[in-house]
Amino acid sequence: AFIQKFDSGGKFLSKIGGNATKIPQQDGTFLTPGGFAVDGDGNIFVIDSGYFYSPGNPFGYPVGVRLTKFDSTGKFVAKKDYDVNEKGILMNPWSACEDSKGNIWVTSWTNFNDAGEVDVFTPDGRFIKAIRGISDQEPFKAIGGIASDGKGNIYVGLGDYIAKFDENFNFVAKIGENKVSNVFQIVVDAHDNIWAASNGTQSIVGFKGDGTLISQFSTAHAPNGLYVDTAGNFYTTATDTNEVYVYSSTGKLIKSFGGGGRSLGKFWVPYGIIVDKDGNVLVSDTENGRIQAFKANTFELLWSTPREFYEPTMLNWTKDGKLLVADCFHNVVHILSTTPPAIPKYNFKVTTSASKIEVKAGGSANFNLVIKNLGSSNDSYSIKVESKLPSDWSVSSILDKADIKANGRIIIPVSVTTSPSAMPKDEGKITITITSQGDPNLISTIEVTVAIPEAPPVNVYLKGEKIALNQTSVVEITTEKVEGLYGISIVLSYDKDALKVEKVEAGGILGNDAIFLENHEKAGTIVIGYTLKGKV
DSSP states (O other): OOEEEEOTTSOEEEEEOOBOOSSSOOTTOBSSEEEEEEOTTOOEEEEEOOEEEOTTOSSOEEEOEEEEEEOTTSOEEEEEEEOTTSTTOOSSEEEEEEOTTSOEEEEEOOTTTSOOEEEEEOTTSOEEEEEOBSSSSSBOOSEEEEEEOSSSEEEEEESSSEEEEETTSOEEEEESTTTOSSEEEEEEOTTSOEEEEEGGGTEEEEEOTTSOEEEEEEOSSOOOSEEEOTTOOEEEEETTTTEEEEEOTTSOEEEEEEOBOSSTTOBSSOOOEEEOTTSOEEEEEGGGTEEEEEOTTTOOEEEEOOSOOSSEEEEEEOTTSOEEEEETTTTEEEEEOOSOOOOOSSOEEEEESOSEEEOOTTOEEEEEEEEEEOSSSOEEEEEEEEEEOOTTOEEOOOOSEEEEOTTOEEEEEEEEEOOTTOOTTOEEEEEEEEEESSSTTOEEEEEEEEEOOOOOOOEEEEEOOOOOTTOOOOOEEEEEOOTTOSEEEEEEEOOTTTOOOOOOOOOOTTOTTSEEEEEOOSTTEEEEEEEOTTOO
16 A cells, blocks of 8 residues: 656656554555645555445445645655544445535435435535434434425435434424335426435325325336436336336336446446436446436437546436535535536637656657647647757757647657766756637647766676685676666776686676676786667
8 A cells, every 4th residue: 555656758766655564553554545646746645445344234434534735755754643523524325315405415425234324415515404314213214315395395215114304403294204215316297296205115205385195106116216307207217237227207118228238328226317408417326436417308318427427326406507426435425517618619629648758878868748728719820939958969850830730639749858978967958838729818838858867876786705715716796787788887896815807707797798808917907898789
């Protein structure tokens, strides 16, 4: 359990941290490092997810959650431990909704066999209150979906009923007691009717706000997610078939789509489902870690997010059309916009394949300059190159102008040739400035450094045995850390009155193709040299 550090060329530099052997962890060690970040000063911050434990529960609770800070050299600086039971810390959030005041209510799900909880937050994420039951005598156990009617009432799905609360956190009534089982999700329709995905009874059950039963119909498979569109059609997900099912307002099966798989358009344990104002269907593809959208009526794939979530579960809308996503194993609720951002007429991005390149003396450093047109219009770009290179280094010719279509890109190869006489630590810089002709205020500058690496320290080892008087023996010379060297020389001194050197034989210090030179004419001194062919 550690973080590995590499240079810009992919060369391994060091590792940071180590394996923890106990709780609390020893300073600078990890149980399950889950992510890291580096600040502008090079300090490294690592979040340790700890480990999960609960008797009889394979998911359990994280223990040993810690944030550790290291300096730029990897030395431990500070730590902060987190208590996952602290108020406002979500634990397996399952479903979220927005009330009429804009506050966010979240159910925390724990396999329908442990204690459940509802946490309430302000619109900007500040914790307000935790609700752990309808009373002190009747805590939540199995807890699932949650919904708001936007008129001051909140409905919480439980093991065998729906709990109704007001927005002041007061319990109001039980709805559907013993008529539902394991309510995975709840939806309030346009007529303020409450619909429950009753997973345990494999049915959709509807109630009026006062608890009166409206109707109930069986589903093809046990429902998980649930949504009711403006026409009264029902949309559910089923994890045993990895499909979405669409039913009419009377409960007749209209369509199913999806199926198990990892490719786009397929699902792996889908839970949440919702329909947007255009009738498009959004599905939280839970075990694939993404959300996929399908076109209204035809259910053709429209788009998919990257696999950036960790167990996204139930989906819900806010009043202003943002999407609430409960991310179960990330222990957060995301508030997302489904409206694509406006694309400016002119915009671009510049990247390079490397910001620093090390190359041997006489060699060439090659990299690509990539200009991507992010605007909605075609554009031209001026390219200005400034080089601060040693006088005997050179840079290849580069275009001074590039025309790129909207959403297009161009790749420009750049080569810097160093001098054979360059010395270790010599370096030069190339600064490239790109300016949009459509909007001259859009300017991007990048800098690439080319350097001759410093020769690494070479370790030399002598291996031999005790030599009896007037006897002959062999002394073996081996080396370490000679990678990347053009040549190496070794000077050995010995007692000329006690020893006599008969001969020196070549080894494979720089490889079998290296030129070997040696001189032991001067008593008391042996000079050994290796050089790669073609090098001086």
